[in-house]
Amino acid sequence: MSPDIDIINKIVSLEWRMFRDVNKGKMRAECQEDYDTFLGMRRAQYLAWSDNAVELYLDDLNEAVSAGRNLVTEKYIHMMNISEPSKHDALLDTIVRADESVTALAHKILEKILEQTRELHNTYPIISCAGRPLYSKSDRFGFISVETYQLGELLTYSKNTLATLYDHIIDMENRGVSLSREILKNTVVFFGYESLDDAEAQQRRRLVR
Numbered sequence: 001m002s003p004d005i006d007i008i009n010k011i012v013s014l015e016w017r018m019f020r021d022v023n024k025g026k027m028r029a030e031c032q033e034d035y036d037t038f039l040g041m042r043r044a045q046y047l048a049w050s051d052n053a054v055e056l057y058l059d060d061l062n063e064a065v066s067a068g069r070n071l072v073t074e075k076y077i078h079m080m081n082i083s084e085p086s087k088h089d090a091l092l093d094t095i096v097r098a099d100e101s102v103t104a105l106a107h108k109i110l111e112k113i114l115e116q117t118r119e120l121h122n123t124y125p126i127i128s129c130a131g132r133p134l135y136s137k138s139d140r141f142g143f144i145s146v147e148t149y150q151l152g153e154l155l156t157y158s159k160n161t162l163a164t165l166y167d168h169i170i171d172m173e174n175r176g177v178s179l180s181r182e183i184l185k186n187t188v189v190f191f192g193y194e195s196l197d198d199a200e201a202q203q204r205r206r207l208v209r
Contacts, residue, residue, distance in 0.1 A: 004055040008046045012039055012053065014061040046185035048094040048179055050168040056161040063158075070158065071156040079152035083139045098155045105162035106154035112169050113150050116180035124196055126203045127188065 016039075020032055031038070046054050064071050074095045080088035098106065114134065121128040133139075136147045154162065169179050185196050193199035 002047045003049055003051045007054050007058055008043055011058050012042045013048060014058075014065065015042060015072060018061075018064075019070060021070055022073050024077065025033050040190035041187065044190055047184035047186050049165065050171075053165045053168055056164055057157065060156075060158045060161055060174045074156050075180045077152075078155045079144060079148050082136045082145060082148045082151070098195060099159075102155065102157070102159050102162060105159065105166060106151060106157070109154055109162060109166050110147065110151050112146060112166075112173075113180055116178045117146055119178070120180055120184055124184070124200045126207065127196070127199050128184070130203070199206065 016035060016122070019038065022032070046057075049057075061071065077088060077091045078098075079096050080091065088182070117128070117134060123135060131146075132149060133143070133145045134147065136145050139148055140144050157165070172179055172182075188196055188199040193202065
């Protein structure tokens with residue numbers, strides 16, 4: 001059963017405002033004008049979460065707004081620790097630093113995500129490889145890996161959200177379900193495919209034409 005879509009829509013609405021405010025006052029990137037894709041991609045993620053996880057993350061976002069924080073900006077600054085360390089060091093004092101317990105949980109979840117995404121790359125190589133590369137060693141300007149992106153985002157979550165999300169991932173695994181697979185399935189459905197197999201088959205046919 002999917003989480004409450006109204007809660008998900010509230011999350012995406014808050015994230016969109018934060019996303020639009022990244023580099024405020026400067027020219028916006030093309031993706032900052034594409035609400036439909038942003039909505040579809042973010043919904044794809046949260047539809048695979050548990051009710052408790054989405055509720056706690058909405059609390060994180062509301063608390064951030066009250067404190068004048070932009071979690072999307074903070075995510076990008078965390079990502080710079082791997083992709084652009086000199087810029088990260090210069091901006092580190094402008095954000096709330098993740099404590100040791102948050103960092104440890106973020107890395108535990110990241111390990112699961114990388115393991116699951118690696119399996120997707122083996123099973124669905126065409127549609128998986130059309131997205132981000134898997135590891136940070138492949139980072140380059142404007143093209144960031146799953147590892148760097150996910151860790152940057154996870155470090156903006158509260159300890160309660162991370163702990164609840166980790167428990168959800170483990171519960172899914174115990175039921176033979178992969179969080180990363182569910183997110184990718186939701187993503188391809190958003191782009192008009194019937195399933196992961198359908199998306200892989202259609203993309204393969206396009207490549208051999």
